[in-house]
Amino acid sequence: MRYAVRAVVAAKARYVLPAIGIVLGVAFVVSALVYGEAVRAMAERDAALADVSVEVGPDRTETPLDSALVRRLAQVPGVAGVRPIARGWAFLVDREGGTDRAAATNYLPSRHTLDAGQAPQGANEVVLDDKAGYSVGDRVRIVVNGVVRDVRVSGTTAASRSLIVLDTATARKDFAAAPDAYTEVDLVAAAGTSESALLAAVKEVLPDEFGAVSGTELAASAQADAEKITEILLGFAAIALFVACFLIANTFTMLSTARARENALLRAIGASRRAVLRRVLAEAAVLGVIATVPGYVVGIGGAALLGNLFSDGPPLQALALTPILVALCVGLGVTVVAAYLPARRAAAIPPIAALRTGLPVDQRSLNRRSVVGAISTAAGLAAICATPQTWELIYLGAPLLMLGLIALTPWLGLRLTALIRRPLTRLAGPRATLAVENARRVPRRTAATANALMVGLAICAAATVPLASLAAEAERAADTGDTADLRITPVDFAALAPDTAARVAAVPGVRLVSPVGNAHLDLGGGRALDAAVVDPVSLPQFVPVTVRAGVLGSLDHAIAVTTETATRRQWAVGTRVSTYTVAAIVDLPAGFGHDALVASDPDGQPPASILVRADPGQADAVRDRIRAALDNPTVRVHTRTEYREAAAEPYRRFLGILYALLGAAVLIGALAVATTMTMSTVERTREVGLLRAIGMTRAHVRAAFRWESVVVALLAAVVGLPAGVLIGSSAVWGQDSVALAIPWPTLGLFVVLTAIIGVVAAAWPAWRASRLPVLDALRSDTE
Amino acid sequence: MLARHNRNDTGERMSDVVAEVHDLGKVHGGGSARVVALDGVTAAFRKGEFTAVMGPSGSGKSTLLHCLAGLDTPTSGAVRVGGTDLSTLDDDRLTRLRRERIGFVFQSFNLVPTLTAWENITLPLTMGGVRPDRDWVEGIVAAVGLSDRLHHRPAELSGGQQQRVACARAMATRPDIIVADEPTGNLDTRSGAAVLGLLAGCARQWNQAVLMVTHDPMAAAHTDRILFLTDGRLADEMPAPTADRVLDRMRDLDPEAAHG
Structure with a gap:
């Protein structure tokens, strides 16, 4: 030791x-x-x-959990405490004007121990978590249900994540489905009553549209x-x-x-x-x-x-x-x-x-390894090609393909370097010949070096293809076939205030607005209709609506359904659907994505987006004016191109996180290239001495090592990227709703980055080799 | 100074001198580890002349060759190759001079193992971005008798063949001088004789200056003249040597080495 x-x-x-x-x-x-x-x-x-034994809540957020139910639950045997809760999401506007999404809930003395200050009183006071960075008395802006409020911080409390505590009346008004309701109820078991016993007892009295889960x-x-x-x-x-x-x-x-x-x-x-x-x-x-x-x-x-x-x-x-x-x-x-x-x-x-x-010299034959590699690669390819039928085969195909390629890399390396020897020599002379030949010298070592880089690259490519496809799909979906100049939407988890459309309409330069919402029409018997909540007067100004039968009118207690829906459900103009009458059968643009049109949401939800027509050529200016008028960081006002990009943004962000996590693997792969190059300079000391003696300049020695490193790195890209693309594509083939989109520019960028990795990895070894004293190198005993 | 020295002492025409060393000194290390490798050596090398440098181990013969070929830098004195003072050159220019004006043949490891014989021979040309003059190079290849081995790698050639490839490479650029460091040291007698014949041919048929460092009196007997070095000094010069005379002279210079 x-x-x-x-x-x-x-x-x-x-x-x-x-x-x-x-x-x-x-x-x-x-x-x-x-x-x-x-x-x-x-x-x-x-x-x-939290100290919760059982939590009770409605299956659909629109179902009110009223105080009568709370009272009933309080009488269930074994319940020691009842905490009616009203909670949802709210946004805290930070000092830079950005937003921090926070859980918002009503104040519960048993749960929120105040570090400073006191409980919120009325709609104009909040308690914030202690990490938010505000103290008692500070004025802050919060956004709840799309409405901006200026409030005073009345206290702070310890919390593990962002939290906004409102007074109970305000929280109920903000989040509960009805004036007399809550969103959940927490029950605490009495001593001697087990959690499971309490859960069973609660489920006895609970109406159908509510559920209960235990604290555990x-x-x-x-x-x-x-x-x-x-x-x-x-x-x-x-x-x-x-x-x-x-x-x-x-x-x-x-x-x-x-x-x-x-x-x-x-x-x-x-x-x-x-x-x-x-x-x-x-x-x-x-x-x-x-x-x-x-x-x-x-x-x-x-x-x-x-x-x-x-x-x-x-x-x-x-x-x-x-x-x-x-x-x-x-x-x-x-x-x-x-x-x-x-x-x-x-x-x-x-x-x-x-x-x-x-x-x-390593004399071992590559034959056995290459045969095993070829078989494994072929089996992996076969399994991947079968993924459209049986999606799970990817779990078999991807590892088989990767392991097969790893086994096959020495052989592939020899073949590919043989191919590029002549063109590279023509391009860069003996520097390139030497580089290619040295990369061929010990095929196993070159392969192992390339493999280290290849694994990371392949996984990057395999992750990029499905996410790029999803992003492209999202961009396509964002194009709903409308002709709006601007589109107003809330950020994730936020909502538009009900008066947003009216406020936007009042902004100078806005010609027309049309709010569009999503409604879930319950047809009874487990059947539902996905409808768009629209203004039937203004909508046709933005979306080409072709009326095939009937009249669109004002859709008062009526719906318009698409031709496809009407055919499928065998409806005609005049058919009664739940509480509605079919008033018209229409054709909507392919991207619109709804089966029907209604004039108002039965659940009273605010619109999901607002379409805006601006004065001609004024889209950007009007956008800025609307932003200023709304002054609400949870509302996005986008031009058509911005909206498309924003739709793909979450996938790009996710891909960014994946790249960061895969960065370590790629970095280690780059280190492997650098290690091999360093060792190569040591092993070839005498050869470098000879080359320098017979007239190779330092710059050319450096170039030879650099070329070699780039050749090895690109071998990784040439083997790894197609494999990754194939594996990533097979993940998309299994999905009907997503079309495959190969991100060629990104893949091209990967190749360029790989070449750069090669250059950087060779920088120090190449410099060292070029600085070797010629005579010492000639006399060294390494060859 | 150099020019006058040459004219006065030898009466040779200046234009024939392709390389010369003047009052060359080389000291390795310092203090107690100080070793004098060369001590005031002056010599000139002419076109068409095959010169051997002999001397006991440590006499400085390799150092002389390395200094002349621009592989080592002298601590005093001057080296001129084709009229250029090597001390005025930076590394890139010196490298270029080695590539264009000097041909090298070493004792072993003369060839780049990953390149074919043809690529090795043309390497000094292609490295300099020069398209090899096919007729010229093929003439050399024919002269060294390797026309059928051109696409073999060094590992597939015998030691003698490898050394002949090295000779061809040394001649390919039509250098001012070919320097050979113990070129026959690792070869059997027959292959050695072939290589020596080639080097002699370089001098006589191609009118090339050739300088060879050797231990071997038989090898030295192929040359036109021998410079004897002892303790870094030029001890003697022998024109038109024969093996017997060389042996005698060696015995005088270093009795122990001649016996061993």
């Missing part, structure tokens, strides 16, 4: 890059565990704090969310570690090659194979343990970063036994496992090799 420590210290320069790979992998695991644990602990604490279930679902987050993060960590394995294995292979004579000498003087094997593995173990320490520290930083990005920074437990043990197992385990095969090969060196000069 002491030898191993000394060996690692002696070769520290060569171990730096693989160590960074291990650090990143371990850090990812630690981040996932520590952040996940923090979220879980927060959910547990919230559940304990509520807490479990919150914790399940936390566990899902941990699992997803661990999945990305596994990808990073898988990639790190290639980097580590490559490092040990190259070190074993460099030390072949030393190992052979050990064998010659009587060391057993096991002893040589143990020597290499001990070195791997030391490297793994040394890299785990910074890995853990970086991981805690990563967890803090995740906490700030995705939630309101749950308190982290920086030193906990589980993550420390897991980090150690992962750091040590991955390094030793990845080093095992190279170690076995190092131990297999014949003692006679000690007497040979030069580096041993």
